[in-house]
Amino acid sequence: MAEIRRLPHRLEWRIGEVLETRHATPRTKSLLLDVPGWEGHKAGQHVDVRLTAEDGYQAQRSYSIASAPEEKSVELVVERLDDGEVSPYLTDELRTGDKLELRGPIGGWFAWEARDGGPLFLVAGGSGIAPLMAMIRHRAAAGSDAPCRLLYSSRSLEDTIFAGELDHLASSDGSLEVVHTLTRSQPPGWTGYARRIDDEMLAEVAPSNEQGPLTFVCGPTPLVESVATALVGLGHDAGRIKTERFGPTGG
Amino acid sequence: MSEGFISRAFQGRRRQTDDRLPPGQYLVEGFPVLSAGPTPRTPLEEWDFSVGGEVDEPKRWTWDEFRALPSEEITRDIHCVTKWSKLGTRWEGVSVDTLLEGVETAAEHVLAFCDGGYTTNLPLEDVTGGRAWIAYSYDGAPLEPEHGGPARLLVPHLYFWKSAKWVRGLRLLNHDEPGFWESLGYHNYGDPWREQRYWGD
């Protein structure tokens, strides 16, 4: 009989502590959290963060876990939305030592474990890189040689989260390829893609359907929808494409 | 329901309390959109509004016929069960009294039904006597799809989930039939002034 995945208990809200906050890019910040009692997660899962004001008002948002399951602390990536309610608090106000209420890990559906194998095709838009970074980090930590290709759309190089780490991982791992596309501005001498992901780009970058890739797409809703539609149009198996829409503007 | 850990210095969106508001409400600046499903996009040529159920003669209007009916400007406060309110919102619409003119019925209940399957129930007397409209314009412009356009029910004296978006008709009934949210924990009547948000309130 199929193994039933049992959670140790129902999901409950619990309190994490901010160990560190790091500027990732001009618009994003990484939060490193210690969550007492954390039982681990699968790469791709997310947490729900809940903020409560003194008058009882609450706001809740979901953030993907960017850290690999092998890491001790939980890393979240927050993109600061100017008209946002939660993100400016997390990027501007939250400091080391602060407590943060969260629930998770959530979402076994949008997750990858090394034993799932590959090839892996990951498509990220902006802060949509977070859950895919967890997969890439987990893949490295687990010593997986499943071929993995990341297509990553960002506004510019300085807006590319984890740029340095991705470069480093790709240069030391022949079976990991990172393809960037910079949609608003490119550094001098840039020879890479310089536009939003479109059918043509996907036809060039995506592994062929014959290779049976597992595809994960994450980012703003318009990007996720157009990429998923395009891949199916190119003949990819819809059943092997998993999507995580962030909403109209992102996380 | 758990109360939540108070986050140091978190305030959230600007929300003001005001003496003119029902208990537990605060004012918001924008016009929040709460979605329970995909936004319907019925073309006006296909749109119609009907009044049926326990009536002597069902009625139906096409969009053009509906827009030819006498309409009025309505300025009212609106209150969402999720606690936001807006004062003095401006609408244009056809009074439900106009739509029920000449309709003979002994029914006491109404079920409003909408594109996408949403429903909400009300006592017939709460949509008559100048208390309800089918609104097609908000703030001087055609009602946007995400706010319920081309037309939504407008019943400002009750919590705003009763002002059903994308309304397509009213079914008059002899019995009360709880609607989409009323059948799942939300108060059957929904008077903001008595804070009737949930079952048992």
Place this chain on the structure above:
Amino acid sequence: MDEHRLDGNATGGVLGEVFVFETTTAEGACDRCGTVAHVGQQMAYISDIGTVLRCASCDNALIRIVQNPRGYFLDLRGVRYLRFGR
């Protein structure tokens, strides 16, 4: 494109408060069109008033969840069954 819809995976938080089993990988059959799919493959509409999981094929409301001071309210009429397993 409907900008308010999310992937079914997003319902894992509230469903995880009710069910002991992992829910986003649960499989359900839509009682309107019969399509069998995992919760994670369906469409989620989440707001402060409640959460609605809809069939990605026909938009039928599969599962509705409300969480308020009176408790958790769950309506599963839109699914013929839910199968939890791997």
